[in-house]
Amino acid sequence: MKLLADKVVLITGAGSNVGRATAKLFDDHGAKLMLSDIDPDRVTDPPAGAEITAADLTEKDDCQAMVGAIEDRFGGLDGLCNTAGIDPPSARTTLETSVEDWDLIMNVNLKGTFLSCQAALPLLLKRRGGATITNIASQGALLTLPAMTAYGVSKAGVLQLTRQIASDHGTDGIRANCVCPSGLEQPSADRLKVLSDERLAKRAEIMQKAAPLGRVCLPEDVANALLFFTSHLSGFTTGSAFAVEGGATSMIRF
Numbered sequence: 001m002k003l004l005a006d007k008v009v010l011i012t013g014a015g016s017n018v019g020r021a022t023a024k025l026f027d028d029h030g031a032k033l034m035l036s037d038i039d040p041d042r043v044t045d046p047p048a049g050a051e052i053t054a055a056d057l058t059e060k061d062d063c064q065a066m067v068g069a070i071e072d073r074f075g076g077l078d079g080l081c082n083t084a085g086i087d088p089p090s091a092r093t094t095l096e097t098s099v100e101d102w103d104l105i106m107n108v109n110l111k112g113t114f115l116s117c118q119a120a121l122p123l124l125l126k127r128r129g130g131a132t133i134t135n136i137a138s139q140g141a142l143l144t145l146p147a148m149t150a151y152g153v154s155k156a157g158v159l160q161l162t163r164q165i166a167s168d169h170g171t172d173g174i175r176a177n178c179v180c181p182s183g184l185e186q187p188s189a190d191r192l193k194v195l196s197d198e199r200l201a202k203r204a205e206i207m208q209k210a211a212p213l214g215r216v217c218l219p220e221d222v223a224n225a226l227l228f229f230t231s232h233l234s235g236f237t238t239g240s241a242f243a244v245e246g247g248a249t250s251m252i253r254f
């Protein structure tokens, strides 16, 4: 069964691991796709027929142009999935976070998500029902992540932004939900650049132990949640914080 037959969906941060997995799954389910990233060269192996556009989500004009390109190409929009996000490892505890890193992280993760949602809303509202916004936060929006102050705060902001959209626009026929993944098998592009193989293996071991399901999160796990929220199967769900973390937030391991 194709859950997104002829639905027009915009995926931001489409060059991310999650973005790539989501584009493939949504294509399998019949969606018409616009894939956006600040660096379109990162959008490798896109599904045939998908459109690709460059947009820096921290720039209001870029967000407006991104949505304008969708209207020109497809004439409307049914779903927005924001997967863009950054996680520079130089930003650590409150004491160890520079103002520059704080501003950068808030700008991309929170302001970028806000501007993308703000630009897409008028087109989504035109559907008069059934349109969706799904943002990616992190399990760091539900609990604290050691030494990741700015990232955690930005993702808690993404969750609250999503709830705000859900409550302000529910009667307009918009559903907005937030997916909160645990650490993915592959860390963010920012972290991948600096982590040694040894640290990567240690990271995977810690995450496996932290989850009752005993494995790390895969991009496909997050893509499946995005499919649920973009499809009619989640038709009575809005404003939710949906953990995709193998149960990690329900367990303290002694």
Ligand SMILES: NC(=O)c1ccc[n+]([C@@H]2O[C@H](COP(=O)([O-])OP(=O)(O)OC[C@H]3O[C@@H](n4cnc5c(N)ncnc54)[C@H](O)[C@@H]3O)[C@@H](O)[C@H]2O)c1
Pocket: 012, 013, 014, 015, 016, 017, 018, 019, 036, 037, 038, 039, 042, 055, 056, 057, 058, 082, 083, 084, 085, 086, 087, 108, 112, 136, 137, 138, 139, 181, 182, 183, 184, 185, 186, 187, 188, 189, 190
């Ligand atoms: N990797 C993890 O362990 C993990 C865990 C929990 C949540 N997340 C979140 O999941 C999402 C995807 O993570 P990932 O690791 O697959 O991502 P990634 O690091 O592989 O890719 C991030 C993408 O965002 C794009 N981007 C960066 N700044 C942008 C901007 N200003 N405008 C537009 N695009 C921009 C990059 O070009 C890149 O393609 C992110 O929101 C991330 O915070 C990741």
